[in-house]
Amino acid sequence: xxxxxxxxxxxxxxxxxxxxxxxxxxxxxxxxxxxxxxxxxxxxxxxxxxxxxxxxxxxxxxxxxxxxxxxxxxxxxxxxxxxxxxxxxxxxxxxxxxxxxxxxxxxxxxxxxxxxxxxxxxxxxxxxxxxxxxxxxxxxxxxxxxxxxxxxxxxxxxxxxxxx
Amino acid sequence: xxxxxxxxxxxxxxxxxxxxxxxxxxxxxxxxxxxxxxxxxxxxxxxxxxxxxxxxxxxxxxxxxxxxxxxxxxxxxxxxxxxxxxxxxxxxxxxxxxxxxxxxxxxxxxxxxxxxxxxxxxxxxxxxxxxxxxxxxxxxxxxxxxxxxxxxxxxxxxxxxxxxxxxxxxxxxxxxxxxxxxxxxxxxxxxxxxxxxxxxxxxxxxxxxxxxxxxxxxxxxxxxxxxxxxxxxxxxxxxxxxxxxxxxxxxxxxxxxxxxxxxxxxxxxxxxxxxxxxxxxxxxxxxxxxxxxxxxxxxxxxxxxxxxxxxxxxxxxxxxxxxxxxxxxxxxxxxxxxxxxxxxxxxxxxxxxxxxxxxxxxxxxxxxxxxxxxxxxxxxxxxxxxxxxxxxxxxxxxxxxxxxxxxxxxxxxxxxxxxxxxxxxxxxxxxxxxxxxxxxxxxxxxxxxxxxxxxxxx
Numbered sequence: 001x002x003x004x005x006x007x008x009x010x011x012x013x014x015x016x017x018x019x020x021x022x023x024x025x026x027x028x029x030x031x032x033x034x035x036x037x038x039x040x041x042x043x044x045x046x047x048x049x050x051x052x053x054x055x056x057x058x059x060x061x062x063x064x065x066x067x068x069x070x071x072x073x074x075x076x077x078x079x080x081x082x083x084x085x086x087x088x089x090x091x092x093x094x095x096x097x098x099x100x101x102x103x104x105x106x107x108x109x110x111x112x113x114x115x116x117x118x119x120x121x122x123x124x125x126x127x128x129x130x131x132x133x134x135x136x137x138x139x140x141x142x143x144x145x146x147x148x149x150x151x152x153x154x155x156x157x158x159x160x161x162x163x164x
Numbered sequence: 165x166x167x168x169x170x171x172x173x174x175x176x177x178x179x180x181x182x183x184x185x186x187x188x189x190x191x192x193x194x195x196x197x198x199x200x201x202x203x204x205x206x207x208x209x210x211x212x213x214x215x216x217x218x219x220x221x222x223x224x225x226x227x228x229x230x231x232x233x234x235x236x237x238x239x240x241x242x243x244x245x246x247x248x249x250x251x252x253x254x255x256x257x258x259x260x261x262x263x264x265x266x267x268x269x270x271x272x273x274x275x276x277x278x279x280x281x282x283x284x285x286x287x288x289x290x291x292x293x294x295x296x297x298x299x300x301x302x303x304x305x306x307x308x309x310x311x312x313x314x315x316x317x318x319x320x321x322x323x324x325x326x327x328x329x330x331x332x333x334x335x336x337x338x339x340x341x342x343x344x345x346x347x348x349x350x351x352x353x354x355x356x357x358x359x360x361x362x363x364x365x366x367x368x369x370x371x372x373x374x375x376x377x378x379x380x381x382x383x384x385x386x387x388x389x390x391x392x393x394x395x396x397x398x399x400x401x402x403x404x405x406x407x408x409x410x411x412x413x414x415x416x417x418x419x420x421x422x423x424x425x426x427x428x429x430x431x432x433x434x435x436x437x438x439x440x441x442x443x444x445x446x447x448x449x450x451x452x453x454x455x456x457x458x459x460x461x462x463x464x465x466x467x468x469x470x471x472x473x474x475x476x477x478x479x480x481x482x483x484x485x486x487x488x489x490x491x492x493x494x495x496x497x498x499x500x501x502x503x504x505x506x507x508x509x510x511x512x513x514x515x516x517x518x519x520x521x522x523x524x525x526x527x528x529x530x531x532x533x534x535x536x537x538x539x540x541x542x543x544x545x546x547x548x549x550x551x552x553x554x555x556x557x558x559x560x561x562x563x564x565x566x567x568x569x570x571x572x573x574x575x576x577x578x579x580x581x582x583x584x585x586x587x588x589x590x591x592x593x594x595x596x597x598x599x600x601x602x603x604x605x606x607x608x609x610x611x612x613x614x615x616x617x618x619x620x621x622x
Contacts, residue, residue: 036195037188039412041362042444049362077188090186094178102185103192103362103412137362137413 008069010035011079017066025061025069026050029076037077037106041135048134051107052076058114060133077106080113089113092147100138107134112148121152181410192412193366193382194441201368202231203280204430204440205287207273208450209265212299212519213312216263216292219273223289229282231434233290234274236260239429240398245486246421249391256315257485257522259396259425265294266314266484267521269450271422276430276438299519303458303479306518314484314517322482322490322515330497332511334569340473340508344464348545351460352537356453356481359526363412365451366441367423369431377428378405384414389421396425397432404428416525420452420487452524455489456481459500459537464508468610469551469559471542473508476500480515480523480533487524490515495530498570502538503579504560505612509569554587558598559610577603 001021008015010033017032026043029035029052038061041047045063052061053075080087086094089109099105108131115122115130122130127148128141136144184190207219221233236242236258243255261272272292277283300306306320314320324330341347367381383389383406390406397403411418427440442451457480464473478500482489497513526532546556561579568574580603587594600608 030195031197036191039188039192039363040194041364041412044444046444047362081187086183086186093186094182097179099179099182099185101362101411101413102181102190105185106188109186135360135362137360137415 004067006066006070008066008071009073011075019066021067022065025052025059025064025066025074027062028066029061029074035076035078039103039106041103046135047104047107048111048131049104049107051110051134053110053114056114056117058111075110075113077109080109087113088151089116089147092150093144096143096147096150098139098143098147100136104134104136104138108136108144112144112151116148116152122148124149127152190410192363192410193368193380194363196368196380198368198370198437201437201439202276202278202430202434203283204274204276204427204438205280205283206271206426206440206446207275207287207290207292209261209268209270209272209292209294211265211294211296212268212301213297213314214265214294215297216261216265216272217295218293220291220293221273221275223291224275224286227277227282227286227289229278230286231276231278231436232430233276233286234260234426234430234433235272236262238433239396239425241396244392244396244421244425246388246392246419246488247486247491248395249388250491252486252490254317257487264297266517267519269446269521270484271426271450274426274430274440276434301518301520303456303481303514303516303518306516307479307514312519314519320517322486322493322517324490324494324515329512329514330494331513332497332501332509332569334506334510335473335508337473337475337508337510341462341464341475343466343472345467346465346545346548348463348465348541348548349461350463350537350541350544351458352540353458354454354456354533354536356456356520356523357526358448358451358453359413359415359417360447361411361413361415361417364442364444364447365418365423366439367427368437368439369424369427370437371431371435372405376403376405377431378407379424379428381406381408381424382411382414382418383408383421383424384411384416384418385421388419389424392421393425393428397429415527416454416529417451419525420522422451450521452483452487452522454526455492455523455529455533457496457533457537459533461537461541463541463545465545465549467549469545469549469556470610470612471504471506471545471560473510474501474506475510476512478511478513480513481520482515482517483520483522484517485522486515487522488529489523492525492530496534498568499531499534500538501569502534502542502560503562503577504538504542504557505562505566506560506569507612511569554583554592554594555598557583558594558601561603563603563606579603 039049041049050062430438
């Protein structure tokens with residue numbers, strides 16, 4: 001089948017990518033466009049590592065054909081990282097040891113951002129529910145939930161500033 | 165403690181890789197791409213135990229993008245065992261199966277193609293002619309007469325210095341049982357566990373202009389992998405450059421040497437970078453698991469709560485090949501008497517081969533299984549005697565100066581203090597006598613059981 005060009009907004013920038021039909025958004029981002037912050041732990045929609053935000057909704061990019069985002073607004077971890085310093089969620093994940101091997105972190109951060117954008121003051125149960133589709137094998141989840149709640153509580157005093 | 169200023173102890177330090185992780189800038193194996201990269205997929209055994217009668221690549225070769233296939237004949241030193249680097253032998257695992265497969269999922273042939281899709285398609289079209297053989301899946305069944313024999317040396321167990329198991333002998337077990345007021349038996353079976361790291365096992369091997377091969381890998385054992393790869397490929401170590409250290413979850417699951425040798429071989433033969441990354445299905449199906457054990461205890465116990473004799477017969481399921489399990493069983497044998505001072509100990513720990521997926525390292529391997537069984541057993545003893553589970557542990561806890569059954573003197577015991585602290589945190593009351601115990605002497609402790617024989621203590 002012939003390749004086609006898909007046009008969408010990626011992290012605020014108009015982007016074109018030429019793909020074979022049924023190429024996933026994750027493969028297009030990672031292999032065609034070089035945006036490798038998005039991870040793939042299973043390539044079959046089970047682990048949540050590949051979560052990106054499309055029009056404000058968290059989606060599993062490893063099972064979403066890139067044609068589906070034609071004309072849509074796609075946000076990846078690269079897109080929430082400020083030019084200097086860190087996004088408050090990134091800062092809180094760093095400070096709360098909500099990261100260990102780092103492989104699930106991009107997906108966890110994106111699903112957490114999608115949650116806080118809609119619900120700035122979630123309960124612990126709401127955070128747990130929001131990240132329930134994202135697997136982490138290192139941290140035991142508690143530090144991740146703590147990091148999200150810290151941002152929600154506005155107690156992350158170092159917004160935009162890097163630690164090192 | 166000296167008055168030297170401590171810079172880090174007592175403080176929480178942020179991870180040095182944290183900024184890279186939270187920004188997604190950490191580079192894992194799957195994030196690396198080369199324009200002329202080839203993809204390797206494995207033809208695997210669909211059977212648990214079979215004789216290989218033939219392999220037919222003719223249909224695979226017709227797949228557009230197919231580059232070449234590899235069998236054991238292409239591997240310079242096909243038989244290996246990872247722990248040969250610390251003197252374990254003999255070599256017994258093939259990089260690619262030769263005449264026989266011993267587990268479902270075993271590597272038979274590698275197919276390399278220009279795209280991942282083509283490699284999957286070509287591997288699926290390889291026809292392997294197999295004659296199914298009887299398989300054995302249970303450690304005790306595997307040791308019975310008439311069980312299918314899996315190893316060329318004619319048994320289904322690893323040989324420890326001429327013995328059929330790893331043995332620990334200390335004191336006199338029969339006299340210890342004769343001294344006991346109670347015999348408490350137990351059987352414990354810690355199961356295999358898949359590590360399930362979020363990042364699957366994989367590597368990319370890239371030929372360089374100077375004739376070296378650079379291997380980007382997520383192994384947890386960089387030099388172990390490099391040295392084994394050099395031995396398998398029969399090349400000097402300095403022909404290989406291993407780049408690693410970034411591991412997307414390992415937990416012991418990435419210490420085997422499986423992907424690097426065959427990817428490096430394919431890179432050498434094709435002149436292209438070759439990527440061999442497990443799918444999630446492969447990670448679950450063929451990557452090694454934690455070792456499963458069946459552990460039988462027979463403990464002699466005195467009325468006052470002392471364990472005076474412990475006999476353990478333990479069977480570790482190594483699966484089809486060694487990987488790290490012979491070493492794990494040695495650790496297991498050493499630790500199965502627990503952190504307790506037992507004067508008469510008799511351990512037989514078997515490393516058994518079955519037609520299951522090979523087992524290997526996972527978080528404290530060998531020791532965690534021993535701790536699990538030992539602690540369940542001491543709780544069972546406490547119930548039998550009607551004793552407090554904290555107090556029976558304090559009575560039996562080893563102290564500094566005690567001799568361990570494997571002939572090491574304890575020099576850094578903190579068990580008594582840890583149990584006391586745990587009791588405090590759990591709001592579990594301990595009587596004054598137990599609170600006054602310590603790891604340095606046996607003040608406030610009940611009299612120890614009399615040694616049974618002179619040889620048991622130094």
